Amino acid sequence: MEANQITGTPLNRIDGLLKVTGKAAYATDYPVKNLAYGYLFKSTVASGTITQIDDAVAKKAPGVITIITHLNAPKLNVKGGLRGGALLQGPEIKFNGQHIGIVVAETFEQARYAARLIKVQYSGDAQAKTDFEKLATQAVPAKEPEVRRGDVDSAMASAAVTVDEVYETPIEHHHPMEPHATIASWEGDKLTLYNSSQIVNGAQTSAAKTLNIAPENVRIITPYIGGGFGSKGGQWANLALAAVAAKMANRPVHLALSRQQMFNSVGLRQHNIQHLKLAATKEGKLLALGHQTTTHTAIDDEYTEPCGDCSKVLYAVPNALINYKVVPMNIIMPTYTRGPGKSTGSFALESAMDELAFKLQMDPIALRLANEPAQDPTTGKPWSSRKLVECLKEGAKAFGWHKRNPQPGKNIQGDYLIGHGVACGSYPARQRDSSAVIKLTNDNGKVQATVELAAADLGTGTYTILAQTAADGLGLPVAQVQIKIGDSDLPPAAGSVGSVGATSYANSVNDACSKITTELMMKSGKQFFVRPTAAQLMASERLSSFETRMDAKPLADADNYSAHSFNANFAEVWVNRHTGMVKVKRFLAVTAAGKILNPKTARSQIIGGNVWGIGMALTEESVIDPRWGNFITRSFADYHVPVNLDVGNLEAIFINEDDKHANKLGVKGIGEVGIVGVAGAIANAIFNATGKRVRELPITPDKLI
Amino acid sequence: MRPFKYTRATTLPSAIKELSGNAQSRILAGGTNLLDLMKEDVERPEALIDITHLPHSAVKSLSQGAAKSGVLLDALGKNSETANHLLIRSQYPMLSQAILAGASAQIRNMATNGGNLLQRTRCPYFYDVAMPCNKRTPGSGCGALEGFNRMHAVFGWSDKCIAVHPSDMAVALAALDAKVLAQNEAGQQRRLTFDEFFRLPGDAPEKDNNLQHGDLITGIELPASNFADHSYYAKVRDRSSYAFALVSVAAGLQLNGKQISDVRVAMGGVAHKPWRALTAEKMLKGKEATEANFKAAAKAEMAAAKPHEYNKFKIELGERAIALALTNALNYGS
Amino acid sequence: MSEENQNPDLTDDEKRLFADLMPEDLKEIMDSGFNRRHFLKLMSIGGASVLAANLLGAEQVLARPLATEQAAATAAIENGVKLSFNINGASRSLTVDSRMTLLDTVRERLQLTGSKKGCDHGQCGACTVIIDGQRVLSCLTLAATCEGKKVTTIEGLANNNQLHPMQEAFIKHDGFQCGYCTPGQICSAVALLGEAKKGDASYVTSNIKQTGSAQQLSEDEIRERMSGNICRCGAYPNIVAAIMEVHSGKPVDQHFNFAG
Incomplete structure (x- = not known):
C-alpha cells in the first residue's frame, strides 16, 4: 500500500450515517405524491388454464381503482428480458403462485383486501410436474456445457481408494430483507421506476423492452438496495407490472411483494442432486473426479446452477467428467443465488474430499495440498494468481488445526461433541465494461469531485470503495468526493452480480481518474517531473470545472488467464449430543481475492457470506407440497434464515495478493466467494464431531440423533 | 385484511359485553397472532375490541401469611413482564425459561399471558387459505395428514387435524398445573384446569379450546410450586x-x-x-x-x-x- | 492493522465541512482529545456520506425530521379511528383506517420511512420501534392502539445533532451491509440496553433464579436478545460488537487480518 492511500484502509462506510439514521431511501421510501397501492394476486394451481376470474365484488370494494388481469392487461414483450414469465399475457398457468392479477386501490389495506375477494377458476392442472424426487429420473442433459477429459469410470474401477456418493441440497430462497418493491410513475411517455436493482441498466432495458418502449424513456432509481443476493439481478414480472398498474390507474403505484409472495415471484436456488466420484492413489493423488448434477428448471425456460464449477478448478486430476441433467417443472424459474453453483457444488466436492481423506487416513489439508494444480486443470490456462495453498497454510496456523483430533466423535465436552472441518472454494474473477464520469469543481481553491456511474450498492460497500478509489486517483480527501450511483441516467455500468461489481466499477473509476489527470496535464501544457494530482491541476490551472468520461474495458489479455478468488474455510462446531442442535462456535475464512480495497467492508462481505453458508449448512430449506406445487415453508417462521444466536465467532483473513493479470487494479471480488466452501467445512466438522456423514442439507437436529 | 370496527374498551366487563353482542367480534390484546392471521385472511373478524391498554397486568402472590398458595397472573400481563417478575423467576423458573424460549424479545413485549394460551397453530396448511384445513375451514380436509408434516403432532391427533399448539409458555403452565380463569357476560368466573381448557382436535379441530364466544380469559392461576429447585x-x-x-x-x-x-x-x-x-x-x-x-x-x-x-x-x-x-x-x- | 491509526488527518476543508455539519458541537469536539478522535471518524464518514447521499443536507440527516402528515383521501379511510400520540417527541393527531398498522402509519402517513417492512408478520424485526420504552414490532401493532403512547422510531434516536451512541457504534463496527434491517436492529439494541440494566433474563441466562442486579451481558446473551432481528446480509458479529461496545462502555477491538 502506498503511503497516504485511503484505498486499502478500513474506512467506515460513507453511506453509514444515512443507514443508521433511517435516511437511506429504498425503493418505497420516496415521497411520491398521489400514490396508489398495488397488490398482486396469484394462481393457486401449478398448471392449467384460468377459466374464470370473478372480480365483481372486488371491483366494488372501497378504494379500488382498477383490477388488472390477463383479460385487460396491455400486450407486453414476454422476451423482453424479465425472468420468470407471469406477465399477465394469457390464461395459461405454469406454476403455483404465478401472478394472475393486480388490484390497485387508494391504500395498501384496501388493495390487499380486495385481492382476497377475487375468485378464480382453473381447468386441467392434473398433469402438473411438481415432484422433483419422482421427476429427477426423467432429467435430460442440460445446456450447461460438460467437461470431459480422460475416463472417470476406468479410473474409478482401478483406483486404490474411491468415493462414490450422492449429495443433496434443497431449494433455497434469497430473501433479501427488502422484499422486491417498486414505485412506478409516468409523466407522459417517461417512466420512473424506483426499484431495487442489482443491475441498474439491466433493469432499465428489460423494463423498456418488456413494456415496448424506448430505454431512454425509462429511468431506474435505486441508490439503496435492501439486499438482493441474485434475486434483484435479473428483474422479474413485478417490475413491469408496477408500470402497467401505474399506466392503467393513471397514478403512481407502489407495488411491493409480501414476504409470502417472495417464495414464488423472484426465483430460487434449485434443489440439486449431486453425484460425486473421486478416485485416488494410496498417497492421495487424485486420479478421477466425476461430478454430475441433476436439477430442475422452469417449464418453459432453462437455468442450471453450475454446481460443477469448483470441480473444474480446485484440484489437479487427469480424468474428469462434470455434467448436468435437468428436468422442467411447474415451479418458478430458478436463478442465480449467492455463490451460484460454487456454494452448493463445493459442499458436494469438499464433503467428498473429506470422505476421501478419511478413507486415506490422511489429513484433509494435506490431501488438498497434494493435488494443487499448476495451471487451470480444465482450460490449461495459467492462473492469473492462485494462493489457495497460502489460504490453507495460514488458516491452519491461525485456526490451530494441529489440535484437531482426526478421529471422529472423540472430542467431548459435557453435553457437546466438538468437531473441526475444512473446505475450500473458488469464484471466478471477472471485469465487465463499465463507464464513469468524473466532474471536478473548484470553488476558490476547494476542489470537489463527483463520480457518476449507474452502479449499484446492495450493501457491498460500492459507495465507500469508489470514494476511496477516486480520492486516491484524484488526490482529494475522501470527504470531497461525492459518489452518485443507482440511477440509470448516469453513465452505464456493470451490475453488482457475480462478484464483478467492485472489479468493474473501481477499475472504471480508477481509469477515469487517470484520464482526467492526463487531460488536465495536457490542458496545462506544462511538463511535470512528478505526476500531479487532478486536484493540484485544478488549482494551478484555476479551472472552475472540468469533467471527463471513461468507458473502461477489461484488460485485453484477461482471457488468457484463469482468474479466480480462492478460499479455505475452517469450522468448529459444537453438536449437542442429546438434541442434535449444532452451533458453529468458530469459523475462519481465509480468502485470496486480490487487492482488498477496504478491509472493513471486505471483512463484512466475507462474514456475511459465511452466515449464508451457515444457513445453507444448518437451517435453510424450502419445501414444496407436490400435490399442489406450492411452497409449504412460505414465511420466515417456516423458512429459517440464521438468527444472531446461530452465528458464533467469525474471523476473516485476507491473503496479500495483487493480481495484475485479472485487471489493472488487481481486485478480484469477494461478494460471492464468502459463501463458497462454508457448508462443506461445517458438514465436515459435524462428521469430525459426531462420526455422522450427512449428505443432505440442511443438517437439522433430526439428522443427527 | 377484512375491514373491521375498532372499539377501545373502557373496562373488562364492558369488553365482554361488547364481545358477547357480536359473534364476529374478537378481543385484541397483544395482537401478535391475531393480526398476523388477519393479514393472511385466516381470521376475519368484523369487530375488534381493544383491551391492550386496560390496567389488568399484575402478577400477584396469592399467599396469605406464611402459607404458600400460588400466584395469579393477570391476563393482560405481557409475556416479558411475567418472565422477568421476581416471583416467577424465583418460584416458577421453568415458566420464565419457557416464556423466554418463545418468539423474540419484541414479541414477548407485546404478547399477553392470556393471548399466549389462545395462539393458534402454526401449521402451514392452516395459514395458507389456498390449502385445505379443517381447522380453518371445517370439512375442507387436512392438508398436513398426507403432506409435509414434519412439525406436526405425534400424540392425540385425529384424521381431521394433526396440528400442534405452538406455545412454549403453555407447556410450562401445563407442567405446573395452572388454571385458566375466564369470565363471561353474566359475570360468572370459571376456573378451568388445562385439561378442561384445551382440546384435542377430534372431529372439531376448529375449536382450539373449550371457551365459548363471549368468554374472556382474565387470569392464570399458578398453584404453589415445589419444583423451583429442580x-x-x-x-x-x-x-x-x-x-x-x-x-x-x-x-x-x-x-x-x-x-x-x-x-x-x-x-x-x-x-x-x-x-x-x-x-x-x-x-x-x-x-x-x-x-x-x-x-x-x-x-x-x-x-x-x-x-x-x-x-x-x-x-x-x-x-x-x-x-x-x-x-x-x-x-x-x- | 488497527482502527485508530487509520484516521486520516483532517484537512482544513474537512474542518469546514464539519463545521457545516455540526456547528454547535464543533468547539467541544475540538477542545476534547477523546471526543476529537471519536468525531473525526464520524466526520470523515459523515462528510462524505452526506455528499454521497444524493445531496441530502447535513441538517436533514441529523436533525429530527418532522413527522409531517400526508393527508389520506377521505374515501381511503374505512372505520376511521381518531388517534393522538407522540412520535419522536412531537404530538400528532390523525385519523387512520382501523386496519392500519403503526408501521404503515409512520411510513405512509407520517413520512417516517426509516422503519422497514421486511415480512409484515412479526418474523423479522425490521419494523422494530420503541413504544413507552419497550421494543415492539410496529407491523403487528395497530395504529389505533397507540392512543396516548410515546413512539420512538429510528428517526428519533439522534439528539441535538448527535447520533445515539448505538448509531455511532453501528457505523464504527460496520453493523450492517444493505442497511434495510438496520433501523430495527438499532431500535432493538437501544431497548436491549435498558432491559439489561433492569436485570432482565433471557433463555441463555444461566441462573434464571438469580434476580435483581443489572446484567453484564456476554456475547451469547446479546446474540440471543438480538435474535428477533434478522439480518440477511449476515452482519451479526458486527452488530454484537457494536452493542457490546455501548453496553460495556469499553471499546471493542476490530481486527482486519492480512497474511501471506
Missing part, C-alpha cells in the same frame, strides 16, 4: 432462537434425598395442546432420580406416539428431550 425447560428447534419447537419439554422434580417425591413433565410440539407426559410421571414417582430412570420413563412415554411420514424423528427426539430436561432439572435447576 426444574428445566428444554427446547429443540431448527435454529437456535426465534423458532417454534420441534419438541420441547418442561420438567420439574421434587426430591426427597435421591428419591422423586413428585414430578411433572409436559411436552410442546407434539400435540394439539400442551401434552402432559403422564406415563412418564407415573413411572418416575417414587423412583430414584437417575438418568437411567429418566430414559426409561421417556421411552415409555413416547411408546404411545403415532408419527406421520415426516416426523418419525419426534419419537427419538422426544425421548431425548424428556431425559435431557429431567437431567438438567436434577443437575442444574432452572
Whole structure:
C-alpha cells in the first residue's frame, strides 16, 4: 500500500450515517405524491388454464381503482428480458403462485383486501410436474456445457481408494430483507421506476423492452438496495407490472411483494442432486473426479446452477467428467443465488474430499495440498494468481488445526461433541465494461469531485470503495468526493452480480481518474517531473470545472488467464449430543481475492457470506407440497434464515495478493466467494464431531440423533 | 385484511359485553397472532375490541401469611413482564425459561399471558387459505395428514387435524398445573384446569379450546410450586432462537434425598395442546432420580406416539428431550 | 492493522465541512482529545456520506425530521379511528383506517420511512420501534392502539445533532451491509440496553433464579436478545460488537487480518 492511500484502509462506510439514521431511501421510501397501492394476486394451481376470474365484488370494494388481469392487461414483450414469465399475457398457468392479477386501490389495506375477494377458476392442472424426487429420473442433459477429459469410470474401477456418493441440497430462497418493491410513475411517455436493482441498466432495458418502449424513456432509481443476493439481478414480472398498474390507474403505484409472495415471484436456488466420484492413489493423488448434477428448471425456460464449477478448478486430476441433467417443472424459474453453483457444488466436492481423506487416513489439508494444480486443470490456462495453498497454510496456523483430533466423535465436552472441518472454494474473477464520469469543481481553491456511474450498492460497500478509489486517483480527501450511483441516467455500468461489481466499477473509476489527470496535464501544457494530482491541476490551472468520461474495458489479455478468488474455510462446531442442535462456535475464512480495497467492508462481505453458508449448512430449506406445487415453508417462521444466536465467532483473513493479470487494479471480488466452501467445512466438522456423514442439507437436529 | 370496527374498551366487563353482542367480534390484546392471521385472511373478524391498554397486568402472590398458595397472573400481563417478575423467576423458573424460549424479545413485549394460551397453530396448511384445513375451514380436509408434516403432532391427533399448539409458555403452565380463569357476560368466573381448557382436535379441530364466544380469559392461576429447585425447560428447534419447537419439554422434580417425591413433565410440539407426559410421571414417582430412570420413563412415554411420514424423528427426539430436561432439572435447576 | 491509526488527518476543508455539519458541537469536539478522535471518524464518514447521499443536507440527516402528515383521501379511510400520540417527541393527531398498522402509519402517513417492512408478520424485526420504552414490532401493532403512547422510531434516536451512541457504534463496527434491517436492529439494541440494566433474563441466562442486579451481558446473551432481528446480509458479529461496545462502555477491538 502506498503511503497516504485511503484505498486499502478500513474506512467506515460513507453511506453509514444515512443507514443508521433511517435516511437511506429504498425503493418505497420516496415521497411520491398521489400514490396508489398495488397488490398482486396469484394462481393457486401449478398448471392449467384460468377459466374464470370473478372480480365483481372486488371491483366494488372501497378504494379500488382498477383490477388488472390477463383479460385487460396491455400486450407486453414476454422476451423482453424479465425472468420468470407471469406477465399477465394469457390464461395459461405454469406454476403455483404465478401472478394472475393486480388490484390497485387508494391504500395498501384496501388493495390487499380486495385481492382476497377475487375468485378464480382453473381447468386441467392434473398433469402438473411438481415432484422433483419422482421427476429427477426423467432429467435430460442440460445446456450447461460438460467437461470431459480422460475416463472417470476406468479410473474409478482401478483406483486404490474411491468415493462414490450422492449429495443433496434443497431449494433455497434469497430473501433479501427488502422484499422486491417498486414505485412506478409516468409523466407522459417517461417512466420512473424506483426499484431495487442489482443491475441498474439491466433493469432499465428489460423494463423498456418488456413494456415496448424506448430505454431512454425509462429511468431506474435505486441508490439503496435492501439486499438482493441474485434475486434483484435479473428483474422479474413485478417490475413491469408496477408500470402497467401505474399506466392503467393513471397514478403512481407502489407495488411491493409480501414476504409470502417472495417464495414464488423472484426465483430460487434449485434443489440439486449431486453425484460425486473421486478416485485416488494410496498417497492421495487424485486420479478421477466425476461430478454430475441433476436439477430442475422452469417449464418453459432453462437455468442450471453450475454446481460443477469448483470441480473444474480446485484440484489437479487427469480424468474428469462434470455434467448436468435437468428436468422442467411447474415451479418458478430458478436463478442465480449467492455463490451460484460454487456454494452448493463445493459442499458436494469438499464433503467428498473429506470422505476421501478419511478413507486415506490422511489429513484433509494435506490431501488438498497434494493435488494443487499448476495451471487451470480444465482450460490449461495459467492462473492469473492462485494462493489457495497460502489460504490453507495460514488458516491452519491461525485456526490451530494441529489440535484437531482426526478421529471422529472423540472430542467431548459435557453435553457437546466438538468437531473441526475444512473446505475450500473458488469464484471466478471477472471485469465487465463499465463507464464513469468524473466532474471536478473548484470553488476558490476547494476542489470537489463527483463520480457518476449507474452502479449499484446492495450493501457491498460500492459507495465507500469508489470514494476511496477516486480520492486516491484524484488526490482529494475522501470527504470531497461525492459518489452518485443507482440511477440509470448516469453513465452505464456493470451490475453488482457475480462478484464483478467492485472489479468493474473501481477499475472504471480508477481509469477515469487517470484520464482526467492526463487531460488536465495536457490542458496545462506544462511538463511535470512528478505526476500531479487532478486536484493540484485544478488549482494551478484555476479551472472552475472540468469533467471527463471513461468507458473502461477489461484488460485485453484477461482471457488468457484463469482468474479466480480462492478460499479455505475452517469450522468448529459444537453438536449437542442429546438434541442434535449444532452451533458453529468458530469459523475462519481465509480468502485470496486480490487487492482488498477496504478491509472493513471486505471483512463484512466475507462474514456475511459465511452466515449464508451457515444457513445453507444448518437451517435453510424450502419445501414444496407436490400435490399442489406450492411452497409449504412460505414465511420466515417456516423458512429459517440464521438468527444472531446461530452465528458464533467469525474471523476473516485476507491473503496479500495483487493480481495484475485479472485487471489493472488487481481486485478480484469477494461478494460471492464468502459463501463458497462454508457448508462443506461445517458438514465436515459435524462428521469430525459426531462420526455422522450427512449428505443432505440442511443438517437439522433430526439428522443427527 | 377484512375491514373491521375498532372499539377501545373502557373496562373488562364492558369488553365482554361488547364481545358477547357480536359473534364476529374478537378481543385484541397483544395482537401478535391475531393480526398476523388477519393479514393472511385466516381470521376475519368484523369487530375488534381493544383491551391492550386496560390496567389488568399484575402478577400477584396469592399467599396469605406464611402459607404458600400460588400466584395469579393477570391476563393482560405481557409475556416479558411475567418472565422477568421476581416471583416467577424465583418460584416458577421453568415458566420464565419457557416464556423466554418463545418468539423474540419484541414479541414477548407485546404478547399477553392470556393471548399466549389462545395462539393458534402454526401449521402451514392452516395459514395458507389456498390449502385445505379443517381447522380453518371445517370439512375442507387436512392438508398436513398426507403432506409435509414434519412439525406436526405425534400424540392425540385425529384424521381431521394433526396440528400442534405452538406455545412454549403453555407447556410450562401445563407442567405446573395452572388454571385458566375466564369470565363471561353474566359475570360468572370459571376456573378451568388445562385439561378442561384445551382440546384435542377430534372431529372439531376448529375449536382450539373449550371457551365459548363471549368468554374472556382474565387470569392464570399458578398453584404453589415445589419444583423451583429442580426444574428445566428444554427446547429443540431448527435454529437456535426465534423458532417454534420441534419438541420441547418442561420438567420439574421434587426430591426427597435421591428419591422423586413428585414430578411433572409436559411436552410442546407434539400435540394439539400442551401434552402432559403422564406415563412418564407415573413411572418416575417414587423412583430414584437417575438418568437411567429418566430414559426409561421417556421411552415409555413416547411408546404411545403415532408419527406421520415426516416426523418419525419426534419419537427419538422426544425421548431425548424428556431425559435431557429431567437431567438438567436434577443437575442444574432452572 | 488497527482502527485508530487509520484516521486520516483532517484537512482544513474537512474542518469546514464539519463545521457545516455540526456547528454547535464543533468547539467541544475540538477542545476534547477523546471526543476529537471519536468525531473525526464520524466526520470523515459523515462528510462524505452526506455528499454521497444524493445531496441530502447535513441538517436533514441529523436533525429530527418532522413527522409531517400526508393527508389520506377521505374515501381511503374505512372505520376511521381518531388517534393522538407522540412520535419522536412531537404530538400528532390523525385519523387512520382501523386496519392500519403503526408501521404503515409512520411510513405512509407520517413520512417516517426509516422503519422497514421486511415480512409484515412479526418474523423479522425490521419494523422494530420503541413504544413507552419497550421494543415492539410496529407491523403487528395497530395504529389505533397507540392512543396516548410515546413512539420512538429510528428517526428519533439522534439528539441535538448527535447520533445515539448505538448509531455511532453501528457505523464504527460496520453493523450492517444493505442497511434495510438496520433501523430495527438499532431500535432493538437501544431497548436491549435498558432491559439489561433492569436485570432482565433471557433463555441463555444461566441462573434464571438469580434476580435483581443489572446484567453484564456476554456475547451469547446479546446474540440471543438480538435474535428477533434478522439480518440477511449476515452482519451479526458486527452488530454484537457494536452493542457490546455501548453496553460495556469499553471499546471493542476490530481486527482486519492480512497474511501471506
